[in-house]
Amino acid sequence: MNLKTNLFNKIYKFKDVKDVLAKANEEKSGDLLAGIAANSTAERVAAKIVLSDITLGELRNNPVVPYENDEVTRIIQDAVDEKSYNKIKSMTVGEFREFILSSSEENIKSVKNGLTSEMISAVTKLMTNMDLVYSAQKFCNTxxxxxxxxxxxxxxxxxxxxxxxxxxxxxxxxxxxxxxxxxxxxxxxxxxxxxxxxxxxxxxxxxxxxxxxxxxxxxxxxxxxxxxxxxxxxxxxxxxxxxxxxxxxxxxxxxxxxxxxxxxxxxxxxxxxxxxxxxxxxxxxxxxxxxxxxxxxxxxxxxxxxxxxxxxxxxxxxxxxxxxxxxxxxxxxxxxxxxxxxxxxxxxxxxxxxxxxxxxxxxxxxxxxxxxxxxxxxxxxxxxxxxxxxxxxxxxxxxxxxxxxxxxxxxxxxxxxxxxxxxxxxxxxxxxxxxxxxxxxxxxxxxxxxxxxxxx
The missing domain is CATH 3.20.20.70 (Aldolase class I)
Structure with a gap:
């Protein structure tokens, strides 16, 4: 799994998936308070680039809190529908974003039970505000x-x-x-x-x-x-x-x-x-x-x-x-x-x-x-x-x-x-x-x- 990229002749290297997720997040005062936010806009963009090439399977295998340490992780991981997951596990986060933006409600709902929360968070970080509005209005949950x-x-x-x-x-x-x-x-x-x-x-x-x-x-x-x-x-x-x-x-x-x-x-x-x-x-x-x-x-x-x-x-x-x-x-x-x-x-x-x-x-x-x-x-x-x-x-x-x-x-x-x-x-x-x-x-x-x- 590649955790580094070259942006404007500078190498940005991240420690692990959790670090990439944190630094790819839009600026939030809570992340700054926790000391995990990107140090600059350039580092945030670099993290988004790296995140876009990580596969959904790699995200499933690297939850931000280990399976053995946290019952919320176990609940999320154990609830994954394997058939749905197998449809999307090889997609990168960037490809998954394009899938959501271009797909119908039926197609999106056909894979949602194969997702973990880390996958959902990751694709959110690559979306603009308009992307989030456009994507969310595609489907409803009753x-x-x-x-x-x-x-x-x-x-x-x-x-x-x-x-x-x-x-x-x-x-x-x-x-x-x-x-x-x-x-x-x-x-x-x-x-x-x-x-x-x-x-x-x-x-x-x-x-x-x-x-x-x-x-x-x-x-x-x-x-x-x-x-x-x-x-x-x-x-x-x-x-x-x-x-x-x-x-x-x-x-x-x-x-x-x-x-x-x-x-x-x-x-x-x-x-x-x-x-x-x-x-x-x-x-x-x-x-x-x-x-x-x-x-x-x-x-x-x-x-x-x-x-x-x-x-x-x-x-x-x-x-x-x-x-x-x-x-x-x-x-x-x-x-x-x-x-x-x-x-x-x-x-x-x-x-x-x-x-x-x-x-x-x-x-x-x-x-x-x-x-x-x-x-x-x-x-x-x-x-x-x-x-x-x-x-x-x-x-x-x-x-x-x-x-x-x-x-x-x-x-x-x-x-x-x-x-x-x-x-x-x-x-x-x-x-x-x-x-x-x-x-x-x-x-x-x-x-x-x-x-x-x-x-x-």
């Missing part, structure tokens, strides 16, 4: 919980009614406002302040009561730790989706208080006791840089570690996966340019892994980014076929203290793109009078419609 997400022509949204004290009236005010804007077809999902079994149970019961009372076809979730949710399930509380934040290494997953055994147990318990009717009932969130923040990156770049998150998630056939792309902060993604690039990368990698992939288009106030950057990213991702975004009151999460996309943003993106919510959800909101012919009516934005005694 999943079914209570409704079917990810179908072409739809743009879904998680209704995120977070409250700084978990006050149930405040939470439900946000839920009713969000539904009145056509938001919540992906899930009504709350990040709780209080991770106790009683508090999580109370909120889930309230969500279930509301969606049953108004016949809203969607999914409910409270994003507590998986072990809390398991205890809630055992008490018979109605739960449609089971959530957990995940990482791309065994070390970092342990920092989240999970491992494969815990997630396997949770999956089986949810399969037995879930309130939802479909075969997809897991929800995962990720974000570039989380492995470095927990000293679990194993010397690998943050994009490759993020790709490995999706390989781990795939084991559980999730209904939802999203990257909380700008949440961690400027230590990992310094400014709007880096956040935009990361959002396009993460979305493409999740789609190529086979997941119904969403993005929390977001930033923190200590980052060199603003709402215009987020508008740019959300428009690009809408064109890329992103499965879902977040719907946050006024785009300002008062509990998590970060900026995301608002109820209004979701409505605007749908109108610009001509996309709609999930069909059953859309039909129900048309019955209530919130939507008509796919667009919001004069009733939109008035949560009082759900306070009237006369049910629709």
């Amino acid at each position: 999943a079914f919980c209570n409704t079917k997400i990810g179908e072409r022509g739809t743009l879904s949204a998680r209704l995120q009614p977070n409250h700084p004290t978990d006050d149930i009236d405040g939470i439900m005010a946000s839920v009713m406002e969000g539904i009145s804007y056509g938001v919540g077809d992906a899930v009504i999902g709350l990040n709780p302040v209080n991770d106790s079994i009683d508090s999580v149970s109370r909120i889930l019961r309230k969500f279930n009561e509301f969606t049953n009372e108004w016949n809203i076809p969607t999914q409910n979730c409270v994003l507590a730790h998986v072990t809390t949710q398991m205890e809630v399930l055992k008490r018979g509380v109605p739960m449609d989706l089971l959530f957990q934040s995940i990482a791309g290494s065994e070390i970092s997953n342990r920092s989240f208080g999970i491992d494969k055994d815990i997630m396997d147990e949770a999956y089986l318990l949810m399969k037995e006791k879930k309130n939802s009717k479909g075969e997809n009932f897991m929800y995962f969130e990720t974000g570039q840089g989380s492995e470095l923040s927990s000293n679990g990156n194993n010397g690998a770049d943050q994009l490759t570690m993020e790709a490995r998150c999706y390989g781990f998630a795939k084991r559980y056939n999730p209904f939802l996966v999203n990257t909380v792309v700008g949440f961690i902060g400027p230590e990992y993604l310094y400014d709007g340019k880096q956040v935009i690039r990361a959002g396009l990368e993460d979305h493409f990698m999740g789609k190529l892994t086979g997941l119904p992939m969403g993005v929390d288009v977001c930033y923190t106030n200590h980052m060199k980014a603003d709402q215009n950057d987020m508008d740019n990213l959300s428009i690009l991702l809408t064109n890329a076929g992103c499965t879902y975004f977040m719907g946050v009151p006024c785009a300002d999460d008062v509990m998590l203290m970060y900026q995301s996309t608002s109820y209004h943003d979701i409505a605007t993106l749908r109108e610009i793109s001509g996309k709609t919510p999930i069909k059953e959800f859309e039909n129900r909101l048309e019955q209530i009078g919130i939507l008509k012919n796919g667009k919001l009516t004069e009733k939109a934005g008035d949560p009082a419609v759900f306070l009237k005694k006369q049910m629709v």
Whole structure:
């Protein structure tokens, strides 16, 4: 395997595949912090040249964390479909890029189960932003919980009614406002302040009561730790989706208080006791840089570690996966340019892994980014076929203290793109009078419609 190249009369030589992957990555403050980034644009280009000539088989044989040392590596490697892998193993990364850009959805999906996360990360590094948009929009991945997400022509949204004290009236005010804007077809999902079994149970019961009372076809979730949710399930509380934040290494997953055994147990318990009717009932969130923040990156770049998150998630056939792309902060993604690039990368990698992939288009106030950057990213991702975004009151999460996309943003993106919510959800909101012919009516934005005694 060749790990060197001559560029402008200078020899660039790389230590191993992990070094090539790191230095071929677009500039990220997290890789700079880890001391693994390219030292110059020329070195980055040289790494891309070398990477383009590495075969997919060589990438499979050189995971960034050894098989014997890491259960995430073992999960990814053991899940490879050998028949699909044999079709593409002799391709170089450069040839694989050309294959994706020139192939149909059917042809791309015919080989995706033969890929490892390192292969997916590698081809991403050779793509421009436009390549990532063009490639991702070629194919869609669907999943079914209570409704079917990810179908072409739809743009879904998680209704995120977070409250700084978990006050149930405040939470439900946000839920009713969000539904009145056509938001919540992906899930009504709350990040709780209080991770106790009683508090999580109370909120889930309230969500279930509301969606049953108004016949809203969607999914409910409270994003507590998986072990809390398991205890809630055992008490018979109605739960449609089971959530957990995940990482791309065994070390970092342990920092989240999970491992494969815990997630396997949770999956089986949810399969037995879930309130939802479909075969997809897991929800995962990720974000570039989380492995470095927990000293679990194993010397690998943050994009490759993020790709490995999706390989781990795939084991559980999730209904939802999203990257909380700008949440961690400027230590990992310094400014709007880096956040935009990361959002396009993460979305493409999740789609190529086979997941119904969403993005929390977001930033923190200590980052060199603003709402215009987020508008740019959300428009690009809408064109890329992103499965879902977040719907946050006024785009300002008062509990998590970060900026995301608002109820209004979701409505605007749908109108610009001509996309709609999930069909059953859309039909129900048309019955209530919130939507008509796919667009919001004069009733939109008035949560009082759900306070009237006369049910629709």
